[in-house]
Amino acid sequence: MYEIGSLIIIGVVAQWIAWRLRVPAILPLILAGILIGPGWELYTGHRLLSPRFDSDAGTGLFPGNLLYSFVSLSIGLILFEGGLTLKLKEIRGLADSILRLTTYGALTTTVIAGLAAHYVLGLNWQIAFLFSTLIVVTGPTVIAPIMRQINVKRQVATVLKWESIVIDPLGAFLAVLFYNFILAYYDPQATVYNSLIKFLQSGLVGIGLGFVLGRLLFILISRLYIPKFLLNIVTLGFVVGAFLLSDAIAHESGLLTTVVMGAYLANREVPYLHDILDFKESLTLLLISLLFILLSANMTVEQIRLVLNQESLVVFLIVVFLARPLGVFWSLRTSELGWRDKAFISWVGPRGIVAAGVASLFGIELAEEGITHAEYITPLVFLIVLGTVLLNATLAGFLARKLKVSLPKGSGVVIFGASEGARQLAHSLVESGRDVTLVTGNRAERDIAQEQHLTTIQVQFNSDLLDSKLDLTDIGYVLALTGNDEDNFYLLNNYRSREGIRGAYRLVTRKEIQAQRFGPEALFGHYVSYLLFNRAARNFGTVNAIQLLDPDELPNLIAQLREERAIPLYLRCTEHGDITFIPAGDRPLSVSPGDTLYYIGEPLPSVNRSAARQLARPVEA
Structure with a gap:
C-alpha cells in the first residue's frame, strides 16, 4: 500500500516540477525512478521500490x-x-x-x-x-x-x-x-x-x-x-x-x-x-x-x-x-x-x-x-x-x-461567420501559417468551408454548446464577421476578455458607416459592411499581397486600395510572423521594412517600386 501511494505522490510531484521548470515531465519522472531504484541500491545496497516481485526478498509490486x-x-x-x-x-x-x-x-x-x-x-x-x-x-x-x-x-x-x-x-x-x-x-x-x-x-x-x-x-x-x-x-x-x-x-x-x-x-x-x-x-x-x-x-x-x-x-x-x-x-x-x-x-x-x-x-x-x-x-x-x-x-x-518556424503565442484565429469573404480571409491566414477556425450556424456555409479544407464548427452563436465545441487553446484573435450587428457585438463582449485573447474585432455597423465614426474594434475600411465585404470577395476572388519596402508608404497604399474598392485585410510582420488587422478608422499602424500587406482585390495598377512591390502569387479561395 505504501509503495503504491508513494508512487502516485512521486509522479504528481514530478509532473509539478516539470511544469515549473517548463520541461517535458519525462525528465523528472525517469530521474525519480532511477533515484528510488538503481540509484538508491548503488549507495545503500537495497531499493526503495522494486517493480517486479522478488519471492526471495518478499518485496516488489508485480509478480x-x-x-x-x-x-x-x-x-x-x-x-x-x-x-x-x-x-x-x-x-x-x-x-x-x-x-x-x-x-x-x-x-x-x-x-x-x-x-x-x-x-x-x-x-x-x-x-x-x-x-x-x-x-x-x-x-x-x-x-x-x-x-x-x-x-x-x-x-x-x-x-x-x-x-x-x-x-x-x-x-x-x-x-x-x-x-x-x-x-x-x-x-x-x-x-x-x-x-x-x-x-x-x-x-x-x-x-x-x-x-x-x-x-x-x-x-x-x-x-x-x-x-x-x-x-x-x-x-x-x-x-x-x-x-x-x-x-x-x-x-x-x-x-x-x-x-x-x-x-x-x-x-x-x-x-x-x-x-x-x-x-x-x-x-x-x-x-x-x-x-x-x-x-x-x-x-x-x-x-x-x-x-x-x-x-x-x-x-x-x-x-x-x-x-x-x-x-x-x-x-x-x-x-x-x-x-x-x-x-x-x-x-x-x-x-x-x-x-x-x-x-x-x-x-x-x-x-x-x-x-x-x-x-x-x-x-x-x-x-x-x-x-x-x-x-x-x-x-x-x-x-x-x-x-523561423515559430509563431508568437496566441497566434490562432477564430472567425465567426463563414461567408465568402470570411473564407477568403481564412485561406489567406492559413497560408500565413495561422491556425484558423470558422464558426457558423449555417449548415450550407459549413459544408462549403469544409469542402475548401477549412476547419469549421457548426453551432448557434447563442448556444450553450458554443464554449464546449470551441477550443480556445492558443487562440489570440477573434473576428466577428457575421451579417448581424447584434451577434457581432455579443460575440466580442463574450470573448474579448478571455485569457490569451490579444484582439477582438468586428465588421463596421450601418450606423458607423453613416456617421463615419468607427470603434477601435471595427475592421477593414470606412465602407466595408457585411454585404460589401462579401461582394468584393465574389467579384475579385483572390487575396493579393504587397511587400512594403518603405513603411511610410503604408497609409498611401491603404488609401489607394480603398479608392479601387479593394479591402485591406491585415499586415504580417516578416521578422516575427505576427499579424495586425487593418482597422476601419485612420489609426497609425506599426510597420517595418519587409512586412506584407494582404488585401482582397486585383493587383494595384501602379505601385511605387521603391516603396513596395506586388507579390506574384495570390491566395486562391
Missing part, C-alpha cells in the same frame, strides 16, 4: 509477468487518448508527408541505428536491429508539451503530432516482428514464416477490430445508450475490453486497436467527446507518471553501467545527428515543406513511453531466455529517450526561432 501486462494495457490507453486527437481534416495536404515520414523515415532510422549498434557497440545483429526498431517511435507524450511551449507553424506541428501518434503502434509492431524473429532464430521449433504470419495477423486484427469496436462505441454514445454520468467510466471499460479482446485474438494487436478506435471517434460527431477527452487526458497523465517511474526503477545498476561509455555516446550521436535528419529529408524530399521546416522536424524526435515500455519488456524476456546482449536493450533505449528529450526540451525553442 510474474504482471508488470508486462500493466505496461501493455497502460500504453494501449495512452494511445487511445492520442488517437482521439487525430482529426483527418488536420492533414489535408500533409497526408503524403506523414505517410512517408512513418515509413521511409522509420526505415532509415532502423537501418542506420542498427548498423551503429552492431559496429560501434558490438551487439549481435538480432539485438542491434531490435534496438533500432524500438527507437523509431517518437513520443506524443513528449512532443505535445514541447509544441505547446514553442508554438510552431501549423503544418510543422501537425506533421510532428501525427507522426508521433501513428508511428507508436507501427514501431511497436515492428519491434514485435524483430522480437519474434529473434525467438525464431534461437528456437529450433519456431520459424521465421510463422513469425511473419503472426505479425500480419496482428496488423489486420488491430485495424479491423479497432474500426468495428470504434463504430460500436460511437453508436452507443451517439444514441444515448450510455448516460452522461457513466460515459467516462464506460468508455474506459470499453477500451480496456477492446484491448484484451484484440490481444486474445492476435498477440500484440491491442495497441493498434486502441489507436484506430480513438481516431475513428475523433473524426465523427460524438456527443460529449470533449468530456471524454478531458477524462482520458487526466488518466493518461497518471499512467505516464506511473510507467516512467516503474520502468526506470526496474533497471539495475549493472544495466546503467553498460551504457556509461564512449561507444554508447557515439551511437546516441549517430541516432540524433545522422539517422533522424537523413530519414526526415529523404522522406520529405517531395514535400511542399521548406528546408527550414524539415530541419526543425529532423531535430524534434524525442522518444517516449512506447520505446521505454516495450524495450523494458523485451529486455526482461530476452534476458530470461539467455539471449546474448539482451541486457543492453533497456538501458540503451533509456539513454536515447533521456538524451533526445533533454536536447529537444532545451534547444527546440531556440532552433524554432533561428529557423
Whole structure:
C-alpha cells in the first residue's frame, strides 16, 4: 500500500516540477525512478521500490509477468487518448508527408541505428536491429508539451503530432516482428514464416477490430445508450475490453486497436467527446507518471553501467545527428515543406513511453531466455529517450526561432461567420501559417468551408454548446464577421476578455458607416459592411499581397486600395510572423521594412517600386 501511494505522490510531484521548470515531465519522472531504484541500491545496497516481485526478498509490486501486462494495457490507453486527437481534416495536404515520414523515415532510422549498434557497440545483429526498431517511435507524450511551449507553424506541428501518434503502434509492431524473429532464430521449433504470419495477423486484427469496436462505441454514445454520468467510466471499460479482446485474438494487436478506435471517434460527431477527452487526458497523465517511474526503477545498476561509455555516446550521436535528419529529408524530399521546416522536424524526435515500455519488456524476456546482449536493450533505449528529450526540451525553442518556424503565442484565429469573404480571409491566414477556425450556424456555409479544407464548427452563436465545441487553446484573435450587428457585438463582449485573447474585432455597423465614426474594434475600411465585404470577395476572388519596402508608404497604399474598392485585410510582420488587422478608422499602424500587406482585390495598377512591390502569387479561395 505504501509503495503504491508513494508512487502516485512521486509522479504528481514530478509532473509539478516539470511544469515549473517548463520541461517535458519525462525528465523528472525517469530521474525519480532511477533515484528510488538503481540509484538508491548503488549507495545503500537495497531499493526503495522494486517493480517486479522478488519471492526471495518478499518485496516488489508485480509478480510474474504482471508488470508486462500493466505496461501493455497502460500504453494501449495512452494511445487511445492520442488517437482521439487525430482529426483527418488536420492533414489535408500533409497526408503524403506523414505517410512517408512513418515509413521511409522509420526505415532509415532502423537501418542506420542498427548498423551503429552492431559496429560501434558490438551487439549481435538480432539485438542491434531490435534496438533500432524500438527507437523509431517518437513520443506524443513528449512532443505535445514541447509544441505547446514553442508554438510552431501549423503544418510543422501537425506533421510532428501525427507522426508521433501513428508511428507508436507501427514501431511497436515492428519491434514485435524483430522480437519474434529473434525467438525464431534461437528456437529450433519456431520459424521465421510463422513469425511473419503472426505479425500480419496482428496488423489486420488491430485495424479491423479497432474500426468495428470504434463504430460500436460511437453508436452507443451517439444514441444515448450510455448516460452522461457513466460515459467516462464506460468508455474506459470499453477500451480496456477492446484491448484484451484484440490481444486474445492476435498477440500484440491491442495497441493498434486502441489507436484506430480513438481516431475513428475523433473524426465523427460524438456527443460529449470533449468530456471524454478531458477524462482520458487526466488518466493518461497518471499512467505516464506511473510507467516512467516503474520502468526506470526496474533497471539495475549493472544495466546503467553498460551504457556509461564512449561507444554508447557515439551511437546516441549517430541516432540524433545522422539517422533522424537523413530519414526526415529523404522522406520529405517531395514535400511542399521548406528546408527550414524539415530541419526543425529532423531535430524534434524525442522518444517516449512506447520505446521505454516495450524495450523494458523485451529486455526482461530476452534476458530470461539467455539471449546474448539482451541486457543492453533497456538501458540503451533509456539513454536515447533521456538524451533526445533533454536536447529537444532545451534547444527546440531556440532552433524554432533561428529557423523561423515559430509563431508568437496566441497566434490562432477564430472567425465567426463563414461567408465568402470570411473564407477568403481564412485561406489567406492559413497560408500565413495561422491556425484558423470558422464558426457558423449555417449548415450550407459549413459544408462549403469544409469542402475548401477549412476547419469549421457548426453551432448557434447563442448556444450553450458554443464554449464546449470551441477550443480556445492558443487562440489570440477573434473576428466577428457575421451579417448581424447584434451577434457581432455579443460575440466580442463574450470573448474579448478571455485569457490569451490579444484582439477582438468586428465588421463596421450601418450606423458607423453613416456617421463615419468607427470603434477601435471595427475592421477593414470606412465602407466595408457585411454585404460589401462579401461582394468584393465574389467579384475579385483572390487575396493579393504587397511587400512594403518603405513603411511610410503604408497609409498611401491603404488609401489607394480603398479608392479601387479593394479591402485591406491585415499586415504580417516578416521578422516575427505576427499579424495586425487593418482597422476601419485612420489609426497609425506599426510597420517595418519587409512586412506584407494582404488585401482582397486585383493587383494595384501602379505601385511605387521603391516603396513596395506586388507579390506574384495570390491566395486562391
